[in-house]
Amino acid sequence: MQNITVPDYYSKFNCIGPTCEDTCCSGWWNVSIDKETFQKYQASAQPELAPLFKLAVSKNTLPSANEKNNYGMMTMKVDGECHFLQKDKLCAIHKFMGAQALSDTCRIYPRYLNQFGSQRERSLGISCPEAARLILLNPDPIQFSSISPDPVFDAKPFTSYRFPLKSEGDPQQILVLNDFRAVIITVLQFREISLGARVMLLGFLLDDVNQIISDENFANASELLPTLESYVSMLTHPEQIEAQFEKIESSIPRKLNMAAQLITQSLSKASNRYKECLEAALQGLEANNDPSDMLIHYAKSYSDFYLPFFKEKDYIFENYLVNQVFTRLFPFTRGSYLDLYRELVCNLSVLQVLLVGIAAKNKELNDELVTQLFQTFARNSNHNSGHFDKLITSLHTNAQDSFVHIMWMLKETSEEEISV
Ligand code: SF4
Numbered sequence: 001m002q003n004i005t006v007p008d009y010y011s012k013f014n015c016i017g018p019t020c021e022d023t024c025c026s027g028w029w030n031v032s033i034d035k036e037t038f039q040k041y042q043a044s045a046q047p048e049l050a051p052l053f054k055l056a057v058s059k060n061t062l063p064s065a066n067e068k069n070n071y072g073m074m075t076m077k078v079d080g081e082c083h084f085l086q087k088d089k090l091c092a093i094h095k096f097m098g099a100q101a102l103s104d105t106c107r108i109y110p111r112y113l114n115q116f117g118s119q120r121e122r123s124l125g126i127s128c129p130e131a132a133r134l135i136l137l138n139p140d141p142i143q144f145s146s147i148s149p150d151p152v153f154d155a156k157p158f159t160s161y162r163f164p165l166k167s168e169g170d171p172q173q174i175l176v177l178n179d180f181r182a183v184i185i186t187v188l189q190f191r192e193i194s195l196g197a198r199v200m201l202l203g204f205l206l207d208d209v210n211q212i213i214s215d216e217n218f219a220n221a222s223e224l225l226p227t228l229e230s231y232v233s234m235l236t237h238p239e240q241i242e243a244q245f246e247k248i249e250s251s252i253p254r255k256l257n258m259a260a261q262l263i264t265q266s267l268s269k270a271s272n273r274y275k276e277c278l279e280a281a282l283q284g285l286e287a288n289n290d291p292s293d294m295l296i297h298y299a300k301s302y303s304d305f306y307l308p309f310f311k312e313k314d315y316i317f318e319n320y321l322v323n324q325v326f327t328r329l330f331p332f333t334r335g336s337y338l339d340l341y342r343e344l345v346c347n348l349s350v351l352q353v354l355l356v357g358i359a360a361k362n363k364e365l366n367d368e369l370v371t372q373l374f375q376t377f378a379r380n381s382n383h384n385s386g387h388f389d390k391l392i393t394s395l396h397t398n399a400q401d402s403f404v405h406i407m408w409m410l411k412e413t414s415e416e417e418i419s420v
Helices: 035-043 050-056 092-097 104-108 129-136 171-188 195-214 221-234 238-246 252-269 272-285 291-312 315-327 337-362 367-383 385-394 404-410
Strands: 004-007 031-033 057-059 072-074 111-116 119-124 144-147
Touching: 031 035, 031 104, 035 057, 035 072, 050 057, 111 171, 119 129, 119 315, 129 315, 129 367, 171 195, 171 221, 171 315, 195 221, 195 238, 195 315, 195 337, 195 404, 252 272, 252 291, 252 337, 252 404, 272 291, 272 337, 272 367, 291 337, 315 337, 315 367, 337 367, 337 404
Parallel strands: 004 119
Antiparallel strands: 004 144, 031 072, 057 072, 111 119
8 A cells, every 4th residue: 555645743643532622522523424334333232332323323314325425424412412422531432342433534533534646645634622733833834744554544445535536637647736736835834925925925826827727728737837837936036925915905894894794603603612712802802892993902902912922923824724725635626726715815814803802802812722713713614614605705796706806805904904
């Protein structure tokens, strides 16, 4: 079996089980079960487990159900907790039947097992608090290396994301597209310019590549190479990129309005840990009051607490973005480049405003507060993406729908707007 590409944090991860502050065995996950595991559960005569299997495991009746992935479903308790989570915070299926009896979802979480061409990749999602700490809090840029396959994770053909969808694709073309991913990560990790400028450059890169591949004469991925090389050369002129970023007009009131909408719509369905973050941001920005008051609170908290913290720890956002790109095979899965870029920028922008609010409430920011927001934001958007999707959709209903017209969200401040 071939080696697996992993980020450097991957091998350091160990589930902290009973001491986990937001165990994955609660929180209304959709736990799907393959046919083989489903049948094993239904046939179980284990006295502690058999009644729970009858109660909590059911056949998936949706037309999209298939034998491989989601033949059965696990039903959670009304409070969102898994029926198999014991008082000691350990899993009863794991205890009585062993790790090999777990469904793919439980066995693999919080890992992503991806396939890019013939390359197997593994990484971690930040919806797990322990993984979030490992990924976000490392000051060094995320590096990638190769490890040997692991019988627990690589024996079964489970895949989180795959590109191309049906085959391994033409190796030559896949190589170029892998270079495209490498350039994206290089841009995001280019610390000589501000994070906003890096994400702006990513938008221009996606736009240019999109135009090439949308051309009716486009035939081969190698046509992208000159463009990729030109973006790498641009990095030799960081001051020019930053100057271009300076020219983008901001709209802090619009950003605040967007975050306030998300908070109000998400509160009723948020987990307790996420609710803590949303309520702190709401109180910190006094978001129920006059919008101009909100702008004043934003400006003060931004300069007193947010900026001093992130001046030293900009790598938290960088690590978040690089991890999103790697775990989701960005930009090759789930939608158009423009939609994916809009989602990435929107996430970044909302997280940033929420952190300014949280900082205002706590009169400080620290690693714990920041990690809690990123982790719970990731976990809650997995279960309750409806509001966020609507918010993102509302951003592209106007006639001006392009990469450039999304970039206002990347600006964190504007002297005129916050000198009220
Ligand atoms: S969320 Fe992460 S650390 Fe917590 S129990 Fe699950 S895998 Fe372990």
